[in-house]
Amino acid sequence: MKMSTKLGLIIVTLMMGVVGLGTQASAKSATVRIGKNQVPRDYLYTSTFYRSTKAVTVKMTANHTDGTFASKTVKIPKNTVVSGQKYHITSKKQALSINHDNELSYHVLKTAFTQHPSYVPSVRDLTVSPAAFKKVKRPVYLPTWSHGDLYLGSKSAIDKLTSKRRVQVTSDGYLEIHKYVATTGTMTPKPLQSAKINRTRVKGATRYLYFGRKIKGLTLKHVAKRGQTQYRLAMKNLHQPQHRAGFSDDDMPGVYYSLYKLGSQTYFTPIADDTAY
Numbered sequence: 096m097k098m099s100t101k102l103g104l105i106i107v108t109l110m111m112g113v114v115g116l117g118t119q120a121s122a123k124s125a126t127v128r129i130g131k132n133q134v135p136r137d138y139l140y141t142s143t144f145y146r147s148t149k150a151v152t153v154k155m156t157a158n159h160t161d162g163t164f165a166s167k168t169v170k171i172p173k174n175t176v177v178s179g180q181k182y183h184i185t186s187k188k189q190a191l192s193i194n195h196d197n198e199l200s201y202h203v204l205k206t207a208f209t210q211h212p213s214y215v216p217s218v219r220d221l222t223v224s225p226a227a228f229k230k231v232k233r234p235v236y237l238p239t240w241s242h243g244d245l246y247l248g249s250k251s252a253i254d255k256l257t258s259k260r261r262v263q264v265t266s267d268g269y270l271e272i273h274k275y276v277a278t279t280g281t282m283t284p285k286p287l288q289s290a291k292i293n294r295t296r297v298k299g300a301t302r303y304l305y306f307g308r309k310i311k312g313l314t315l316k317h318v319a320k321r322g323q324t325q326y327r328l329a330m331k332n333l334h335q336p337q338h339r340a341g342f343s344d345d346d347m348p349g350v351y352y353s354l355y356k357l358g359s360q361t362y363f364t365p366i367a368d369d370t371a372y
Contacts, residue, residue: 127240129351129367130336138368139240142178142198144266145191145228149173153221155207157214165214169207169221175199175267176234178242181225191225194218196242200269201286208284236295236304237264238355238364239332245355245362246275253339253352253363260312262362268292270304270328272312288312293323301331314358331356337363341370 126133151171158164171177179193193199197219201208207216237243243264252258261275261282271286294305305324309315315326333354341349349369355362 130338132351132369134351134367134369138371140196140242140366141240142196142233142242142266143180144231144233145177145179145193145225146231147171147173147175147177147227148229149227151223151227153223155216155218155221157207157211157216159214163214165211167207167210167214167216169204169218171203171223175203176231177228178266179223179228189225191223191228192220193223194266195220197244197263198242198266200263200265200267201271201284201289202269202291203267205285234266234268235297236268236292236302237266238302238330238353240366241353241364243364245357245364246277247360247362249354249361249363250337252277253337258363262313262357264292264304264330270306270310272310291323300334301329304328304330314360328358329356333361336366338369341368 126135127139128134150173153169153171155167155169156164157167177193178196178198179191180195181189181191184190199218204218207218238245243266245262245264246252246258247260248258256277258277259275261273263271263273263286265271268291270290270292272288273282273286275282288310290306290308290310292304293307296303304327306315306326306328307323309326310328313328315328317325318327319325333356335354337352337354339350339352341347348371350365351367351369352363353366355364
């Protein structure tokens with residue numbers, strides 16, 4: 096066989112191998128493994144993140160039990176990271192819907208609750224102009240495939256809906272502790288504790304979050320004498336995924352959860368649905 100023919104066969108073989116690898120990579124990228132199950136990426140609880148390039152004022156309507164309404168405002172400072180999704184208002188005009196999963200901190204949203212306190216606002220799905228926001232990477236302090244909401248307890252708390260505490264790692268870099276009612280899925284708007292995350296370090300399955308002070312209710316390690324990184328919280332992914340079955344008759348999918356160790360306590364966070372309705 097001539098050398099040119101051999102080279103031609105080698106090139107064709109390599110090309111076929113590359114095509115085959117590309118197909119495998121494409122197929123793999125469509126799903127992820129959770130426990131023993133392959134879950135479509137579309138089912139994961141992931142978000143797209145944006146950073147505000149200037150201060151933005153958002154108006155919203157709040158209602159009262161007597162049927163009346165009041166207007167409230169929230170100011171989003173420059174350089175605030177939000178979760179959001181763009182959508183078309185018209186064929187040529189887009190809007191950005193932010194905070195669908197309650198990922199913004201009370202530090203930013205508090206005026207929605209302190210202005211006209213008897214009027215209750217909905218701070219989810221706030222509409223802003225996308226021109227004031229720039230797409231950024233997912234913040235490293237957020238748990239993997241999670242909206243940052245962690246609930247006290249392990250498998251039994253998932254199955255029996257008994258968790259009474261929610262820890263929220265917010266998109267804009269705060270850690271909050273809220274009272275939580277598992278049976279209704281509601282929490283107190285104002286956190287019991289709130290602290291700014293001043294540094295994050297990732298080592299293996301653990302995220303180390305650094306704060307300038309202690310946080311009541313969590314076990315932090317004192318690692319420095321002064322400054323904004325004196326206290327460290329270890330947030331470790333235990334890699335023990337859990338599943339809670341859904342109710343097909345009510346079009347409610349089952350949910351996958353990850354277990355985390357926050358300091359000395361176990362928490363769970365929802366990470367994906369098991370089907371789509």
